[in-house]
Amino acid sequence: MPDFEVSDYLDLDGSIFDDDRSSQSMVSSEKGMAAATELSGATSKNSNRQVILYIKCKNGVGKNKSELGVRVAFRMKSEMEVTDDGYKWRKYGKKSIKNSPNPRNYYKCSNVGCNVKKRIERDVKDQSYVVTTYEGVHNHETPSMVYYNQMSIMAPNAWTFQASPPSSSST
DNA sequence: CGGCTTTGACCTGCGC
DNA sequence: GCGCAGGTCAAAGCCG
Numbered sequence: 001m002p003d004f005e006v007s008d009y010l011d012l013d014g015s016i017f018d019d020d021r022s023s024q025s026m027v028s029s030e031k032g033m034a035a036a037t038e039l040s041g042a043t044s045k046n047s048n049r050q051v052i053l054y055i056k057c058k059n060g061v062g063k064n065k066s067e068l069g070v071r072v073a074f075r076m077k078s079e080m081e082v083t084d085d086g087y088k089w090r091k092y093g094k095k096s097i098k099n100s101p102n103p104r105n106y107y108k109c110s111n112v113g114c115n116v117k118k119r120i121e122r123d124v125k126d127q128s129y130v131v132t133t134y135e136g137v138h139n140h141e142t143p144s145m146v147y148y149n150q151m152s153i154m155a156p157n158a159w160t161f162q163a164s165p166p167s168s169s170s171t
Numbered sequence: 172c173g174g175c176t177t178t179g180a181c182c183t184g185c186g187c
Numbered sequence: 188g189c190g191c192a193g194g195t196c197a198a199a200g201c202c203g
Contacts, residue, residue, distance in 0.1 A: 091176055093195060106194070110175090119194095 073133040075123060087111070087138065089118060100124050111140050 093106035102122035109116040116136035123129035 090174085092197095094176090094178070095193065095195095098192060104193085117194095 070137050071133065071135045073131065075129050075131045077129050087116075097121065102127065109138060111138070114139050 088110045089107035090110040091105060092108050094103050095106070096103050100121060101124070104119055104121040107118040107120065109118075116134065116138050118135070119133040121131050123131050
């Protein structure tokens with residue numbers, strides 16, 4: 001089972017997190033890239049597009065919620081705040097953030113037994129960017145992934161990239 | 172009618 | 188110890 005599905009997020013028009021505001025919750029770019037690569041092969045340089053995932057903590061987030069051991073944050077250019085990543089999310093909260101004019105939205109994976117959370121907020125500096133933070137690992141496949149798999153069987157060349165995380169969690 | 176969103180209240184952690 | 192900020196809960200309303 002993949003740690004993190006990134007194939008849906010590669011079509012980003014974003015660049016490296018360069019705002020120092022993010023540094024408090026995201027590791028530096030080199031470490032972040034290395035961690036992202038290690039985690040899920042999620043770093044991609046595709047022509048002029050760069051996708052950088054920032055991994056904050058792979059083994060727990062500080063509280064007793066050890067099941068939420070992975071945090072991945074990235075920024076993408078999008079007019080919509082909600083990205084359709086194939087999973088079904090249920091909104092459970094909305095909060096105004098002190099240093100941000102935009103509220104932060106909180107989502108949980110609506111799949112039973114899946115405790116993955118996602119935070120979405122607009123970038124403070126450039127509101128055309130959306131900062132998305134995933135917390136936790138899905139214990140199920142995205143419904144669309146099933147579709148992807150079927151497609152890849154029917155048309156293996158139809159997808160130039162698929163998430164191919166290390167087999168660390170393939171058990 | 173069921174599922175989802177909204178939104179105010181409550182809880183908890185952290186800094187001063 | 189207190190206040191603030193972030194995160195979560197839960198009730199009410201909306202929509203398909």
